Amino acid sequence: MAAFLPFSILAIAFYLAGASWVWLRLAGKVPEKSLLVRILGLSALTTHAIALYGQLGLADGLTLGLLEVASLLSWLICAFILLASLRHPTLNLASLLFPLAALFLLLGQFAEGSQSLAPGKDGLLFHVLASLSAYSLFALASVQALLLALQNRQLKHHHLKGLIAVLPPLQTMERLLFDLLLAGQILLTLGILSGFVFLDSMFSGGNGHKTFFSIAAWLTFGTLLIGHWRLGWRGNTAVRWTLGGSLLLLIAYFGSRLVLKFITG
Incomplete structure (x- = not known):
């Protein structure tokens, strides 16, 4: 060190x-x-x-x-x-x-x-790094979603000073959010698939809870991305789905640790 x-x-x-x-x-x-x-x-x-x-x-x-x-x-x-x-x-x-x-x-x-x-353990290393990379991008997407919601609110109330003056235009903020979601979804897909390939079991012990909530998050983000491309979902709808998927990932990461701690005493 x-x-x-x-x-x-x-x-x-x-x-x-x-x-x-x-x-x-x-x-x-x-x-x-x-x-x-x-x-x-x-x-x-x-x-x-x-x-x-x-x-x-x-x-x-x-x-x-x-x-x-x-x-x-x-x-x-x-x-x-x-x-x-x-x-x-x-x-x-x-x-x-x-x-x-x-x-x-x-x-x-x-x-x-x-x-x-x-x-x-190169396969496990790939799984860990892909999963952590996905978590980091979705964490950033959550912050981006909150900024987008705040920006929407300030624009509706005609507040054009302060934070709104520092942030990029609203359309740019939305494009960046969906870029983050797409990159995170790709990495989360790689993380989940590599887990099935390189881990002994994705559903034993605390891994079961982590796998369940990770797949639930993957489905949530996937639905949002498809809804955006096919149905034009954006604004507060995108914010809610992003925060919901990120909450599921948060439960997957910390919840599984709590389960393992409870099981092992």
């Missing part, structure tokens, strides 16, 4: 530099330089990825404590936001997400960790 500390420090510095520029631009203190923010963000993601290699213990298997997972998810979310900025004006979100990623990376340096996957 100590060998990767310089990369953690660099990543934190890049994250904070990128977020600071966005904050200053929003305050009207500096000009908009999207390329600079992307370069800082890409530098942060690169050094964060190297630091994650040490935090997750990938050389010896996989370490998945709470702080390691938080650091990984924050990396995935920032990577998506940076990639999405090539199509949508999402760099304003870096003002909040970059410092959050820096915080989780910092806290990850103090994580004790718990070895949960031995080396040589």
Whole structure:
């Protein structure tokens, strides 16, 4: 872990530099330089990825404590936001997400960790990483849905200052939401299918609850995506379905842990 500390420090510095520029631009203190923010963000993601290699213990298997997972998810979310900025004006979100990623990376340096996957289990590693990637995108989609609902409400009441002035246009916010949902659905599909292939049983012990609620979430998001493409679902309908599916995933992840804890005493 100590060998990767310089990369953690660099990543934190890049994250904070990128977020600071966005904050200053929003305050009207500096000009908009999207390329600079992307370069800082890409530098942060690169050094964060190297630091994650040490935090997750990938050389010896996989370490998945709470702080390691938080650091990984924050990396995935920032990577998506940076990639999405090539199509949508999402760099304003870096003002909040970059410092959050820096915080989780910092806290990850103090994580004790718990070895949960031995080396040589590439299939299980793929299942875990696909599932966590899906969770991170759907978590971001939930935040996006809440912002969309707030934006809708402010527009209806003709509030054109404050948060509404910082967010991208409403149509852009909706397109970004469905991009997040589609990417998350693909990863969740891979996570569920790989679980059936590489896990001994998807329905034994706490896995049964996790599998049930994960499939329920998959059906919920799938219905929303089909409803959007075929029936034009959007606005508050999309918000409700997104939050409902994300709640099912939340129950799948934390509920299964509670069940396992109860079973094992």
